[in-house]
Amino acid sequence: MGTRELGLPMRVASSEPEVLPDAVTIWEVGPRDGLQNEKEVVPAGVKIEFLHRLAAAGLPVVETTSFVRxxxxxxxxxxxxxxxxxxxxxxxxxxxxxPNARGLDRALDSGVTDIAVFAAATESFTRRNLNRGLDEQFVMFDPVVRRAVTEGMRVRGYISMAFGDPWEGAVGVDQVVSVGRRLLEMGCDQLSIGDTIGVATPGHVETLLRTFVAAGVPVERLAVHFHDTYGQALANTYAALRVGVSTVDASAGGLGGCPYAKSATGNLATEDLVWMLEGLGIEHGVDLDALVETSTWMAGHLGRPSPSRVVKALSAS
Structure with missing residues (x-):
């Protein structure tokens, strides 16, 4: 499905000067989003070692797992x-x-201090993923988020299908912003704007993010989550940085994929992101060599090479 079929909006021209952030927080999603699509179950011991290695490489946020059924x-x-x-x-x-109140109970029992809820911007995806309609998802998430905040937790709200949906095609910018504002109103402290099927382009990214800001959402509360299905993940990330976004989701070694898009190549690789940030002079705090070593190690356990171009280049040198 290409941009013509999706009807993606053209870039809105902006007179604002380009000001990149001084530092970026990398939100590592490999252990959760990256591994969840693996067909062969990865042993818990390997996952635990993966988490330890990622933290040792300097990643400040490592999304660990999910309390789904x-x-x-x-x-x-x-x-x-x-x-x-x-x-x-x-x-x-x-x-x-x-995903729900039961999942929150388990998180609290496990001493978790940060949680995330996975919302969507389209009716079709919420029906398939949550067995609820677009508006009904908020009925499920509201008590979870509010209780988590009362318990002193930080809550992130994911917005999947923010740039395109395989069943509905183009997703209206205003619809995505509406979903995001509702998540913030119930208590989420950050929104992760997700290109779930990897169809976004830089102009679309900039337009959506500037619309959020124009609607009164501080750019500091926005994060981006790109898949590299069409090779646009880094370009889209750069567009987000130009708007002022300073939290970027990425997956070590490019782990992950999308079951809803053919030829999906997974999440933005953390190593590729770090390489770009280095070139831009943006602080990130990650030891790239240690990260490459970690992704190479995990690729060995998965039985296939990492799709990350930076991992391939540095591990071969």
Whole structure:
């Protein structure tokens, strides 16, 4: 499905000067979003070692697992075991995805301090992913988010299908902003704007993010989450940086993929992101060599090479 079929909006010209952030927080999603689509179950011990290596490489946020029902995502059925075996590094945040009130109970019992909820911008996807309509998803998330905030947790709200939907095509910018504002109103402290099927282009990214800001959402509360299906993830990230976004989701070694798009090549690789940030002079705090070593190690466990171009280049040199 290309941009013509999706009807993606053209870039809105801006007179604002380009001011890139001085530093970027990399939100590592490899252990959760990256591994959840693996067909062969990765042992809990390997996941725990993966988490330890990522933290040691300097990543400040490592999304750890998800408290979804095992039959929904068998790869993450060992969430409790992984959290029990995790040695938390000082200064590192370890968010966990929770789908509902039961998931929040488990997160609280496990001593989790950061959670995320996974909302969507389209009716079709919420029906397939949550068995609820677009508006009904908020009925489910509202008590979860509000209770989590009361318990002192930080809550992130994911907005999937923010740039295109395989069933509905183009997704209206105003519709995405409306979903985001509702998540913020119920207590989410950050929004992660997701290009779930990897169809976004830089102009579309800039338009959507500037629309959020024009609607009164501080850019500091926005993060971006890109898939590289059409090779646009880095370009889209740069567009987001130009708007002032300073939190970027990425997956070590480019782990992950999208079951809804053919030829999807997974999440933006953390190594590729770090390489670009280095070139731009933007601080990130990550040891690239240690990260490449970690992704190469994980690729060995998965039985295939990393798709990250930077991992391939540096591991071959």
């Amino acid at each position: 095992p039959e929904w995502v068998p790869q993450l059925a060992d969430a409790g075991e992984v959290l029990d075996g995790l040695r938390k590094a000082d200064g590192v945040r370890y968010p966990v995805l929770v």
